Amino acid sequence: MTRFALTIEFDGGPFCGLQRQQHSPSVQQAIEEAAHTVTGEAVTLHSAGRTDSGVHALAMRSHMDIAKDIAPFRLMEALNANLRPDPIAIIGCEEKPDDWHARFSCIGRSYEYRIRNRRAPLTIEKGRAWHIARDLDSDAMHEAAQLLVGSHDFTTFRSAHCQSASPVRTLDRLDVSREGDAVIIRAAARSFLHHQVRSMVGTLALVGQGQWRTHQVAEALEAKDRAALGLNAPPEGLYFVAAHYPDED
Amino acid sequence: MTRFALTIEFDGGPFCGLQRQQHSPSVQQAIEEAAHTVTGEAVTLHSAGRTDSGVHALAMRSHMDIAKDIAPFRLMEALNANLRPDPIAIIGCEEKPDDWHARFSCIGRSYEYRIRNRRAPLTIEKGRAWHIARDLDSDAMHEAAQLLVGSHDFTTFRSAHCQSASPVRTLDRLDVSREGDAVIIRAAARSFLHHQVRSMVGTLALVGQGQWRTHQVAEALEAKDRAALGLNAPPEGLYFVAAHYPDED
Numbered sequence: 001m002t003r004f005a006l007t008i009e010f011d012g013g014p015f016c017g018l019q020r021q022q023h024s025p026s027v028q029q030a031i032e033e034a035a036h037t038v039t040g041e042a043v044t045l046h047s048a049g050r051t052d053s054g055v056h057a058l059a060m061r062s063h064m065d066i067a068k069d070i071a072p073f074r075l076m077e078a079l080n081a082n083l084r085p086d087p088i089a090i091i092g093c094e095e096k097p098d099d100w101h102a103r104f105s106c107i108g109r110s111y112e113y114r115i116r117n118r119r120a121p122l123t124i125e126k127g128r129a130w131h132i133a134r135d136l137d138s139d140a141m142h143e144a145a146q147l148l149v150g151s152h153d154f155t156t157f158r159s160a161h162c163q164s165a166s167p168v169r170t171l172d173r174l175d176v177s178r179e180g181d182a183v184i185i186r187a188a189a190r191s192f193l194h195h196q197v198r199s200m201v202g203t204l205a206l207v208g209q210g211q212w213r214t215h216q217v218a219e220a221l222e223a224k225d226r227a228a229l230g231l232n233a234p235p236e237g238l239y240f241v242a243a244h245y246p247d248e249d
Numbered sequence: 250m251t252r253f254a255l256t257i258e259f260d261g262g263p264f265c266g267l268q269r270q271q272h273s274p275s276v277q278q279a280i281e282e283a284a285h286t287v288t289g290e291a292v293t294l295h296s297a298g299r300t301d302s303g304v305h306a307l308a309m310r311s312h313m314d315i316a317k318d319i320a321p322f323r324l325m326e327a328l329n330a331n332l333r334p335d336p337i338a339i340i341g342c343e344e345k346p347d348d349w350h351a352r353f354s355c356i357g358r359s360y361e362y363r364i365r366n367r368r369a370p371l372t373i374e375k376g377r378a379w380h381i382a383r384d385l386d387s388d389a390m391h392e393a394a395q396l397l398v399g400s401h402d403f404t405t406f407r408s409a410h411c412q413s414a415s416p417v418r419t420l421d422r423l424d425v426s427r428e429g430d431a432v433i434i435r436a437a438a439r440s441f442l443h444h445q446v447r448s449m450v451g452t453l454a455l456v457g458q459g460q461w462r463t464h465q466v467a468e469a470l471e472a473k474d475r476a477a478l479g480l481n482a483p484p485e486g487l488y489f490v491a492a493h494y495p496d497e498d
Contacts, residue, residue: 011372056373080369089369120329120338123260124305128373 001065003100004075006031006045007092008060012235013127014087018051018060027051027088031062034082038075039068048106048243050194054235056128058112059091061243063102100247108172108190108244113201114237115183129182130201130237136208138183142176144207144217145185148200149174155224157200158193167224169193176204183208195232202231250314252349253324255280255294256341257309261484262376263336267300267309276300276337280311283331287324288317297355297492299443303484305377307361308340310492312351349496357421357493358441362434362450363486366427378431379450379486385457387432391425393456393463394434397449397470398423404473406449407442416473418442425453432457447487451480 008031016024020032028045035043047062066075076093083089099105114129116122117136122129148157148171155167173188185204187197203220206212212230220228257280265273269281277294284292296311315324325342332338348354363378365371366385371378397406397420404416422437434453436446452469455461461479469477 009369009372011375058373077368084370087372087375089372091367091369118340119326120258120340121333123258123336123338124307124377126260126336 001067001098003063003065003096003098004072005092005094005096005100005102006062006064006076006079006090008057008062009089009091010057010060011087011127012051012053012055012057016053017055018047018049018057024053030083030086030088031079031090032064034079035064035066037082038078039066039070041067046102048102049109049192049240051238051240052195052235054127055238055240056236057240059242060240061102061106061245063096063100100245102243105245105247106191106243107246107249108188108242109192109240110186110188110242110244111192111197112239112241113185113187113197113233114239115185115201115205116181117178117183118181127236130205130234132205132209134209136183136205137210138176138178138208140214141183141185141204141208144214145174145176145200145204147214147218148221152221153224154193154196154221156220156226156228157196157203158226159195159199160226162194164193167193169196174200198233198235198238199229201237202233203229205233206230250316250347252312252314252345252347253321254341254343254345254349254351255311255313255325255328255339257306257311258338258340259306259309260336260376261300261302261304261306265302266304267296267298267306279332279335279337280328280339281313283328284313284315286331287327288315288319290316295351297351298358298441298489300487300489301444301447301484303376304487304489305485306489308491309489310351310355310494312345312349349494351492354494354496355440355492356495356498357437357439357491358489359435359437359491359493360441360446361488361490362436362446362482363488364432364434364450364454365430366432367430376485379454379483381454381458383458385432385454386459387425387427387457389463390432390434390453390457393466394423394425394449394453396463396467401470402473403442403445403470405469405475405477406445406452407475408444408448409475411443413442416442418445423449444481447482447484448478450486451482452478454482455479
């Protein structure tokens, strides 16, 4: 068996998410089926993160074990050929040692959240960004975001369905910047709770619109109560952008 | 009557182009119908450029004359409300003097052409860029592009259906740059012939792939013959990005 690490880009729109689910099309199922077609083997895909329905990935990292003798480049090409017309692309493929694990070896994850802040509806970026018509104060959002950076109990900012044993996470970075009428939020941590990025972004958007004051973000965090959450941002603005590994840094 | 200048963003995918055609949905028809709903008037839209089916616009400039007493911001909002769910957005609207003409007053047009240069198919950018799998030498493309800058008879680089009286145009800028696996071509001129940008990009792509040498681009230009064209690039990578006017510069 050879362990192959994959770098995967996908448009989350048509899928129930990355992870396999019983009755809905998932990115995992599409890739596993393509791998089965290529190798004849029952292949399981393991990934650095789980993404919800509608969430995109520019560079998800995953791995799978394959018995068939095949070069990484050939495997990548064959998977891509069999993934059509699904909007999933294998953009990188390399051999890794057997103890390299896309999820458990991962020491850092980065997400980007894209907001388009303008009156007019979205056209070219429909399904690719969160459209907010009211003016956002991105400086106020960035200031409030800094209250969330560091080690905290993020119970307020995680889904009721989050399966993680601990609600404590260490947020390394939560930067908000404006580029024209785009407001971009960049988040980095060793790992995130389910819905954590979207919950943080939704709450920051309330601050940006002046509906919440900065101190209310601190109070929501303190409350350790999902009911204290401001707002969960929609999935279409969220992109998984990078996973980091000790052997690659 | 008040003359309103519009700035328009659209996804060209679902349309036969900007300009009205008899039996296909056009951007012009959609906006004129929305304007009719808002004002009750038979409104004609005049635009800085004509774009083909599949070509996008980030900031097309157009104008229309309206008798109804309405503020620019209200008109913009009402048009956008009536354009849903078409991927067309009015992102700017202002009053102009009666002699301001979106097409005839325009002294410069800018286009951007986006290529994604990688093995894997496109996902998030499907329909938003030209996918070229073979390695492109963007430096060679830029060098060849400079042969096209200046005043030339662009017969080779215009559609057989081009209605312009003269095939001579002055190309002010044709820059090719690489940003990761994206290759971006930026073109600026007072005006362009029909298919000129796509014809130039298609030919440069042959140079980038090593199928054409630089001097062949000069020979194709010299030939003044459409049959000498290398390749017409597909529409989905092309974006109309700006129109320039003397009163705004």
